[in-house]
Structure formats: structure tokens, C-alpha cells
Amino acid sequence: MRIHLITPIVTEGIRTLDDVASFNSADLSITQSLIATGPASIESEFDEAMSVPGIVAEALAAERSGADAIIIDCMGDPGLSAAREVVSIPVLGPSETSMHLAAMLGHRYSVVTVLDSVVPMIENLAKLYATSEKLASVRVINIPVLELEAAPEKLIAELAKASVAAVEEDGAHAIVLGCTGFLGCAEGITAALEAKNYTLPVIDPIPATVCIAAGIVRAGLTHSKRTYAQPGSKDLKGYPSIKI
DSSP: OEEEEEEOSOOTTSSOGGGGGGGOBTTBEEEEEEOSSSOSSOOSHHHHHHHHHHHHHHHHHHHHTTOSEEEEOSTTOTTHHHHHHHOSSOEEOHHHHHHHHHHHHOSSEEEEESOGGGHHHHHHHHHHTTOGGGEEEEEEOOOOGGGTTTOHHHHHHHHHHHHHHHHHHHOOSEEEESOGGGTTOHHHHHHHHHHTTOOOOEEOHHHHHHHHHHHHHHTTOOOOTTTSOOOOOOOOTTOTTOOO
16 A cells, blocks of 8 residues: 655655655555645645645646555645545545544544644634534644754644643643644653643644555545546646646
């Protein structure tokens, strides 16, 4: 099985195959690509909109190259429905996946994310995914996406502080890391919560979504074409890499 990770930005090095190498196994491999045109990072609805054509192009290329499933490497789930329409293999968004997992694993969940500009996006997605009644809060750490790797210890400390506040002040029973750039941070946050005697799930979106994607493929399932119908044939100008 091969799962393809589409990182929907143009910034080189912010996601590499080394980051996801631990997910590889005898029967599972991960491939990854950036989009060719679009934003340097995604921190707004505008950024998301600019990323969608590139995501669609990469989704088509991944299916044609033999991928068994696709994951969009962003908690905004940009282009998720559009990608599902143009391919027949499963396409998963880490936000949708993580929110549903959190709703299964706890009574209420909080999302800890990067900036205030992302909060409306997260709240709107929770409504779209029918988990908003279980959303306790969205908290921010005020570190932009492109600065997440600059100070790893500070990042963990700020995430832990926000997660503890989500439990103590907002009543969260589960934590969702609200940026895929937080990959690998869940262990440190879990430790900080346990130090205060809080035992609850901390969902790292990319590992969780890889597991769910693999399970869907093994079950022989994919998204419904009654929901995500194949687009009709028509002229499409300015997007030579998109051939449906």
C-alpha cells in the first residue's frame, strides 16, 4: 500500500519524507509532494483558496502513479472535496479525521493551533464535520507556521501551556493539534498533561490520519461518488497540469 501526502504549500523543506519515514513498514510506504503554485504557508481562507488548484493537480498525479490513498497535509483540509471529486481513491483531511477521532475518544475536545486567523477556519470545519457541539475551544500559540521549527522547546512549551488551559478552563477531554506542522509534538504535550494528572488523548493529525487511511484502504472502501461526483467535461483555461 502507498499513501501519498500532498503538502499544499510551495515552501521547500517544511515537510520532507524524513518526517514521515517512521510510518513506513513492510506493507505501507509514504510518498510526498509539494504543490507547484500556491502559498508559502496556509494561515487564512485566502491561502487555502490559492492552494486548491495545486492540490487537485497533485491528487490526479498521485492516483495516476498508483497511490492507494491521499492525505492533504494541512489542518484546513484545503481542496478536500474537490480532490475527492476528481479521483476514485480515498482522500483524507487531517482536520476531519482528527475531529471525528476526538469526538469518539472524549466528551469534548479542544484544538490548539497557530494563529488567531486560523480560529474561524477551525470553527467552521467543526460545524461542517458535525462535531461543533463537542468543540470546547480553539486556542492559539501565536507562532506562525514558517517559524515552528525555529525553537522546538518553545513550541512544545506553548502547546503544553495552551493544552493545560484548554483542560482547566474550557473543559476539554481531548486535545487535537491544530497544525500538521506540530508533527511529533504530541508526546511532550501528553507528558505535560500527565504531570498535572490529566490523562487524555492528544491527537497528532498526520500519524492518526495515516492509520485511518490505511484502514480504509484495507477495508476496500473509498468516498461515495453520490457525494463527490466526477466533474463534467468542460473547458478549463489556465491549468495545464489538471487533466480530468
